[in-house]
Amino acid sequence: MYLEVRGEKTYAATGGRDFDKSLPTVMFVHGSGLDHRSWALQTRWFAYNGYSVLAPDLPGHSLSGGEALNSIEEMGAWLADFIDASGADKVHAVGHSQGFLDVLELALRAPQKLKSITGIGTAGAIPVNPALIEAAQKSAGAAAEMLLMWGFGPDAQYGISAVPGMQPIAIGREIMARNPLHADLVACAEYKNGSAAAKAIEVPSQMILARKDRLTPLKAGLAFAEELGARVTIIERYGHMLPIEAPRQTLQKLRELIGSLENTD
Amino acid sequence: MSRSSYLKPDTVALHTGYVPEGEYGSRAVPVYQTTSYVFESVSEGSSLFNVEQGGHIYSRISNPTVAVLEQRIAALEGGSGAICTASGMSALFMTFITLCSAGDHIVSATQIYGSTATLLKHTIKRLGIDCSFVPVNDKQALRDAIRDNTKMVFCESIGNPGLEISDIPGISAIAHEFGIPLVVDATFATPCLCRPIDHGADVVVHSVTKWMGGHGVAIGGVVVDGGRFDWQQSGRFPELTEPYAPFHGIRFWEEFGPSALVMKMRAESMRDLGASMSPQNAFLILQGIETLSLRMKQHVSNAKALLGWLQQQDAVTWTNYPELESNTSHRLAATLFPHGAGSMLCFGVTGGRKGGAAFIDALELSSNLANVGDARTLVLHPASTTHSRLTVEDMQAAGISPDMIRVSVGIEDIDDIRADFARGFKAAQRVAGAA
Numbered sequence: 001m002y003l004e005v006r007g008e009k010t011y012a013a014t015g016g017r018d019f020d021k022s023l024p025t026v027m028f029v030h031g032s033g034l035d036h037r038s039w040a041l042q043t044r045w046f047a048y049n050g051y052s053v054l055a056p057d058l059p060g061h062s063l064s065g066g067e068a069l070n071s072i073e074e075m076g077a078w079l080a081d082f083i084d085a086s087g088a089d090k091v092h093a094v095g096h097s098q099g100f101l102d103v104l105e106l107a108l109r110a111p112q113k114l115k116s117i118t119g120i121g122t123a124g125a126i127p128v129n130p131a132l133i134e135a136a137q138k139s140a141g142a143a144a145e146m147l148l149m150w151g152f153g154p155d156a157q158y159g160i161s162a163v164p165g166m167q168p169i170a171i172g173r174e175i176m177a178r179n180p181l182h183a184d185l186v187a188c189a190e191y192k193n194g195s196a197a198a199k200a201i202e203v204p205s206q207m208i209l210a211r212k213d214r215l216t217p218l219k220a221g222l223a224f225a226e227e228l229g230a231r232v233t234i235i236e237r238y239g240h241m242l243p244i245e246a247p248r249q250t251l252q253k254l255r256e257l258i259g260s261l262e263n264t265d
Numbered sequence: 266m267s268r269s270s271y272l273k274p275d276t277v278a279l280h281t282g283y284v285p286e287g288e289y290g291s292r293a294v295p296v297y298q299t300t301s302y303v304f305e306s307v308s309e310g311s312s313l314f315n316v317e318q319g320g321h322i323y324s325r326i327s328n329p330t331v332a333v334l335e336q337r338i339a340a341l342e343g344g345s346g347a348i349c350t351a352s353g354m355s356a357l358f359m360t361f362i363t364l365c366s367a368g369d370h371i372v373s374a375t376q377i378y379g380s381t382a383t384l385l386k387h388t389i390k391r392l393g394i395d396c397s398f399v400p401v402n403d404k405q406a407l408r409d410a411i412r413d414n415t416k417m418v419f420c421e422s423i424g425n426p427g428l429e430i431s432d433i434p435g436i437s438a439i440a441h442e443f444g445i446p447l448v449v450d451a452t453f454a455t456p457c458l459c460r461p462i463d464h465g466a467d468v469v470v471h472s473v474t475k476w477m478g479g480h481g482v483a484i485g486g487v488v489v490d491g492g493r494f495d496w497q498q499s500g501r502f503p504e505l506t507e508p509y510a511p512f513h514g515i516r517f518w519e520e521f522g523p524s525a526l527v528m529k530m531r532a533e534s535m536r537d538l539g540a541s542m543s544p545q546n547a548f549l550i551l552q553g554i555e556t557l558s559l560r561m562k563q564h565v566s567n568a569k570a571l572l573g574w575l576q577q578q579d580a581v582t583w584t585n586y587p588e589l590e591s592n593t594s595h596r597l598a599a600t601l602f603p604h605g606a607g608s609m610l611c612f613g614v615t616g617g618r619k620g621g622a623a624f625i626d627a628l629e630l631s632s633n634l635a636n637v638g639d640a641r642t643l644v645l646h647p648a649s650t651t652h653s654r655l656t657v658e659d660m661q662a663a664g665i666s667p668d669m670i671r672v673s674v675g676i677e678d679i680d681d682i683r684a685d686f687a688r689g690f691k692a693a694q695r696v697a698g699a700a
Contacts, residue, residue, distance in 0.1 A: 016513055035522070041317070044312075044316060044317040048312075048315055063519065145268075152270075156270070157270040158272070159270060159281030159336040159337060159339075160282070161319070162318070163319035163524075164319065164321060164329075164331075164336075165339065165346050166319075166345065166524055167268075167269040167336060167344065167345055170268045170346075170492060170523070174492045175523060
């Protein structure tokens, strides 16, 4: 669906069903350069099983208008405005990679809007190699190629896809190449509020981490989970792009936490 | 490098789409000879039907062995996804029917395979889809032919049998100017020699029966979605951007973006038309793809060697190969086919139609049959077989003459191919002498 946030036309996937603010809402926040399609294999399940879903494209990304935001702090503030614009009261916030940093910042600014938080393939800070940032400034497509070659785990590199016939890395590249990857990477590199957010967050939290994650190494994710007091799941064999590489396992863990809080699973 | 992984194409051809799995660790891709797949629960079955998760339901829609082939070919072509079909013709039909509805229009190159021309000119016309034909690489004719209801431009990367090279960058630039995708049949090239998506094509179609399979043992086709075409921005494809009623109003472009086309084809065409590839055929074609790169090198090498020899034969009246200066598109061949413009060649033989028949009937090693891309050398007389349903005018427009012999050069020892052809030329010369 499209809604207006800060005067800009903003797209949010709703999992194939109309958004109903009376239902428990799960909000999915995508990673650097990506969009709502990262969540295709999680959002439809929630939408068809008693929840409402919001998976926005951040400003300047894919189907959303506006300019890209330049910091995680701005993205967190934007998410608060986005939730208000949707009419949702509280959400279970799920963030992948940079999307989780956005959720942390949302938690610092508007904790009353959250029921739970989940970080997937992420940590409390995401340092970015300056060479990658420089590459993204010159060409989002070239940087996307570098990022995805590192981001996807071994099975995806061997062309394994959860959806028959698809090539997830090529799909990701097409999405990233058109989006403001450079701005997102700079925002990630500069974000320092993770520990402050961890101290402030009081809602239930979980981290779903990947054994083969080379972008946000497992060690960093585990360290932040400890700071946060989050429940932790480590998914073997897969890389940073868990929602796409290991969609069933990712969905299962989301169902377990969110379902337990809503007494639906 | 492939756009789908850090693996190089020769490695992709051997490994992509499968890692040893299950209890037995089968190194080769297993043949999943099954029609259907047990759901763990009613809930799981429901979620598969509702595209809440990926997986297999029924082998008309998808099959694990076929999916390996699809993922491998998508990676080789640099696409976002692929769908394998029962044949190359069904791949074309599914592409046309997914992009076009009654009242729509296609612009096609004239120089294409005879059955494709028949499909475009007659069969889909009965469904209300019109097609205009323009000489390949005639940019002005292409511009003039595009209408408000045009949904795709179609050409073959190497025309069959005239061997014209399509100017894929030039044609795609014009198509994109009008918000129209370019669909390329790349059967004669294979991704080893030319990847149309790299040059601006949006959809690539193959008859994988040919060089991809390479051994003349299995019929199949594939459609590869390049993933770059913006169906929303085009404004011509409500089938992909507006709600699709049979799937709870799903909007393929919004939900799937770069894979919207193949997702729509699987959801609609595989379901409704049922032109699925059998798992056994997928397995056989996978065996062929494993050695595709090696075979293509030998195919091209033999084609060039045979061409050079043919040009010295008194019984040969003319020759055609994309790299020859006499071929109008030879400059494009040098640009788009740096590793050789395939292994098809054509020539005229002394004695005209009768001489051609005598040539073919005298061959022992080479096979006279209606196929190309076998590891073995194949010969054919197009005017009396593959293109026989065309009118004389259509045949001329497609670059076919009565004396034309089409050769799909195999990977046998070149000395043996030459010896076989020498036998054929003696027979043709006897016919010509008698006349």
